[in-house]
Amino acid sequence: MKIYKLKTGYTEFLGALLQKGKNVIAPRFAGRTLLFGKIDKAEEAVLPEKYINTVRSAKEFMFPVTEAVVEFSFRNKDVKIHDAHPEEDEKLIVGLRPCDAAAFTITDDIFNYEYKDEFYLTRRRNAALITFACESIDEACFCTSVGLKPDSIQGSDILFKKNSAGTYIAYVNSEKGQKVIDSVKELFEEVIEVVEDIPLYRDLENKMRSPLDTVKIKEWLDKNFESPLWDEYSSRCLGCGSCAYLCPTCHCFDIVDETKYSQGLRRKNWDACQFPLFTLHASGHNPREVQSKRYRQRVMHKFKYYSDRFNKTLCTGCGRCVRSCPVNLDIYQVVSELTKEETA
Amino acid sequence: MSNDIKQSSEAKKLARELLEQGKVSAVIGYAEGTLKGRVQTLIARNPLDAEKFIFNEYCVNNLAVYLTKSYRLLKSDKPVAVFLKPCDIRTVTALIQEHQIKREDIFIIGMSCQGVRNGNGLSGKCRACRMHNPQYSDAVIGEAIEEKEPEVTDPFARVKEIENMSTQERWQFWTKEFDKCIRCYACRQACPLCYCEQCIVDKTQPRWIESSAHPVGNMAWHLIRAFHLAGRCIGCGECDRVCHQNIPLSLLNMKMSKEIFDLYGYRSGVDPEAKPPLTEFKMEDNEEFIR
Ligand code: SF4
Ligand code: SF4
Ligand code: SF4
Ligand code: SF4
Ligand code: SF4
Numbered sequence: 001m002k003i004y005k006l007k008t009g010y011t012e013f014l015g016a017l018l019q020k021g022k023n024v025i026a027p028r029f030a031g032r033t034l035l036f037g038k039i040d041k042a043e044e045a046v047l048p049e050k051y052i053n054t055v056r057s058a059k060e061f062m063f064p065v066t067e068a069v070v071e072f073s074f075r076n077k078d079v080k081i082h083d084a085h086p087e088e089d090e091k092l093i094v095g096l097r098p099c100d101a102a103a104f105t106i107t108d109d110i111f112n113y114e115y116k117d118e119f120y121l122t123r124r125r126n127a128a129l130i131t132f133a134c135e136s137i138d139e140a141c142f143c144t145s146v147g148l149k150p151d152s153i154q155g156s157d158i159l160f161k162k163n164s165a166g167t168y169i170a171y172v173n174s175e176k177g178q179k180v181i182d183s184v185k186e187l188f189e190e191v192i193e194v195v196e197d198i199p200l201y202r203d204l205e206n207k208m209r210s211p212l213d214t215v216k217i218k219e220w221l222d223k224n225f226e227s228p229l230w231d232e233y234s235s236r237c238l239g240c241g242s243c244a245y246l247c248p249t250c251h252c253f254d255i256v257d258e259t260k261y262s263q264g265l266r267r268k269n270w271d272a273c274q275f276p277l278f279t280l281h282a283s284g285h286n287p288r289e290v291q292s293k294r295y296r297q298r299v300m301h302k303f304k305y306y307s308d309r310f311n312k313t314l315c316t317g318c319g320r321c322v323r324s325c326p327v328n329l330d331i332y333q334v335v336s337e338l339t340k341e342e343t344a
Numbered sequence: 345m346s347n348d349i350k351q352s353s354e355a356k357k358l359a360r361e362l363l364e365q366g367k368v369s370a371v372i373g374y375a376e377g378t379l380k381g382r383v384q385t386l387i388a389r390n391p392l393d394a395e396k397f398i399f400n401e402y403c404v405n406n407l408a409v410y411l412t413k414s415y416r417l418l419k420s421d422k423p424v425a426v427f428l429k430p431c432d433i434r435t436v437t438a439l440i441q442e443h444q445i446k447r448e449d450i451f452i453i454g455m456s457c458q459g460v461r462n463g464n465g466l467s468g469k470c471r472a473c474r475m476h477n478p479q480y481s482d483a484v485i486g487e488a489i490e491e492k493e494p495e496v497t498d499p500f501a502r503v504k505e506i507e508n509m510s511t512q513e514r515w516q517f518w519t520k521e522f523d524k525c526i527r528c529y530a531c532r533q534a535c536p537l538c539y540c541e542q543c544i545v546d547k548t549q550p551r552w553i554e555s556s557a558h559p560v561g562n563m564a565w566h567l568i569r570a571f572h573l574a575g576r577c578i579g580c581g582e583c584d585r586v587c588h589q590n591i592p593l594s595l596l597n598m599k600m601s602k603e604i605f606d607l608y609g610y611r612s613g614v615d616p617e618a619k620p621p622l623t624e625f626k627m628e629d630n631e632e633f634i635r
Contacts, residue, residue: 031521031524033588033589065526236410240533322379326405326530328385
């Protein structure tokens with residue numbers, strides 16, 4: 001695939017896309033909170049060198065916090081049911097980090113498994129992921145533990161990196177990416193020669209928490225479903241769900257019916273295994289009746305079950321769960337310490 | 345020795361002794377965190393774990409949250425010990441008043457406190473704090489601190505600003521804030537006074553509060569929670585701290601506290617003998633607002 005040099009800055013790039021009538025989603029401030037959102041003016045977007053990552057990941061543009069999946073109305077015995085459909089418009093998600101772009105390559109497997117989730121898949125098909133390599137990291141980041149790097153291209157349609165002169169170099173990774181470049185061709189110049197490996201990215205990689213051994217972690221998890229360590233580590237978990245809601249790879253949802261008078265919507269809402277209601281049966285029995293069992297599910301799903309099924313770790317090391325946990329229950333620390341313990 | 349180190353070592357020693365002598369079933373306290381400026385919760389059940397306890401300016405969490413909810417640690421016949429800052433102790437008072445815990449089931453390790461940080465600066469609650477010395481404690485860790493006039497003398501200043509907005513401005517302010525809510529309920533889970541076995545938002549037959557993160561559902565959730573905390577919230581600021589979307593939740597709860605104070609002269613968690621006004625009836629109660 002091709003490599004280009006961006007002749008302008010970030011803002012001009014966004015401006016040109018907007019000018020062409022594109023639907024641009026980029027990190028911008030909502031009050032004090034950095035979130036992805038649709039931008040109308042290029043200046044609203046925060047420059048990639050100004051943030052480590054957004055508070056929420058970009059997953060909500062494929063899998064929204066809430067969305068209608070069925071519409072219904074009833075009058076006596078006359079019930080009408082219509083399928084709802086996802087919007088079809090194209091989106092350019094710009095300014096995401098390699099961990100968030102990679103997350104989609106992981107969740108694609110589940111939404112494309114036995115049941116094809118039309119909502120996720122349609123939006124996914126219509127979205128181009130335009131990633132900017134990380135220029136800074138914090139203590140919570142651990143992407144190198146799960147095979148990623150501050151400048152990984154996995155999942156991106158275009159990856160922008162800076163060269164030592166501070167110019168953005170665009171690495172095109174798909175047809176979709178090429179189409180985006182072509183739409184604002186005047187801003188780009190094709191690069192033929194080999195591009196230098198930029199020391200910044202290697203520095204960041206080396207500064208990160210030392211990589212986890214996911215193979216060893218999985219082996220430990222395979223044997224330790226019943227370990228007493230689960231309780232020891234996680235009885236302090238508040239079950240607040242922040243970890244799952246901010247995670248780019250967590251994908252659980254709940255289905256609710258919301259009715260007003262004689263019509264309503266069936267909605268698909270985010271849900272999380274950290275909540276007591278998540279596995280509560282109609283009989284009243286709850287197989288995960290205490291928080292430590294719910295926390296175990298989180299770790300097992302990320303580092304064992306998903307890997308059993310799809311041969312992938314359900315984590316991109318983005319660090320959001322680490323940053324947001326109110327009691328500093330740090331998944332990196334938990335899995336690295338657990339696996340040091342002898343198998344029970 | 346700096347204050348931190350001294351208080352940490354006193355705390356370790358006390359926790360170890362309590363566990364060694366079998367006086368408590370567990371000690372809930374703070375331990376070193378994995379990120380700068382963050383501490384971890386530690387629930388120690390054996391004396392060896394007590395070595396990990398610390399106390400410093402980052403110990404912002406209100407650990408009284410562990411005294412209620414489904415993970416009640418109080419099932420044992422022995423009390424449970426908790427590190428509580430002077431402001432956190434109000435939670436225990438409020439929980440006793442609401443018959444959620446018994447005083448003898450809790451061993452309060454009161455931490456004298458100069459103020460704690462949330463992120464870069466002094467936590468908002470500490471700017472207006474007038475209680476640096478723990479009360480009603482079974483043991484106090486740290487030296488007595490001289491009480492002085494706080495940096496912020498009117499804790500309700502921001503609430504008043506919002507009260508002074510026009511109805512429309514206020515509506516806009518809150519719809520914009522609530523728009524960010526993703527209904528994770530971290531605010532509820534971190535709140536020591538949101539201890540209901542089944543929260544109203546989880547009730548489905550009938551469903552009172554829509555659980556979807558749309559404007560109607562979000563507004564309903566925040567209003568009902570504010571009402572449920574009226575006259576009960578002790579102002580620990582945990583809901584605010586844990587909301588990753590930075591929704592200023594404590595403003596809602598402060599507003600309710602202000603109303604209750606203006607109407608009944610009552611502050612939650614301050615006086616263990618006082619009766620919470622919303623659970624008590626008095627002939628002379630102010631009822632001008634009932635029309
Ligand atoms: S588990 Fe945590 S670090 Fe991993 S992808 Fe999810 S939020 Fe990021
Ligand atoms: S963010 Fe922390 S406290 Fe909240 S559910 Fe996740 S691990 Fe538990
Ligand atoms: S913590 Fe914040 S985002 Fe989560 S439910 Fe509460 S207000 Fe909403
Ligand atoms: S509502 Fe907020 S400030 Fe009040 S007690 Fe609960 S967590 Fe603390
Ligand atoms: S919001 Fe209300 S019902 Fe829900 S836990 Fe808090 S006090 Fe209970």
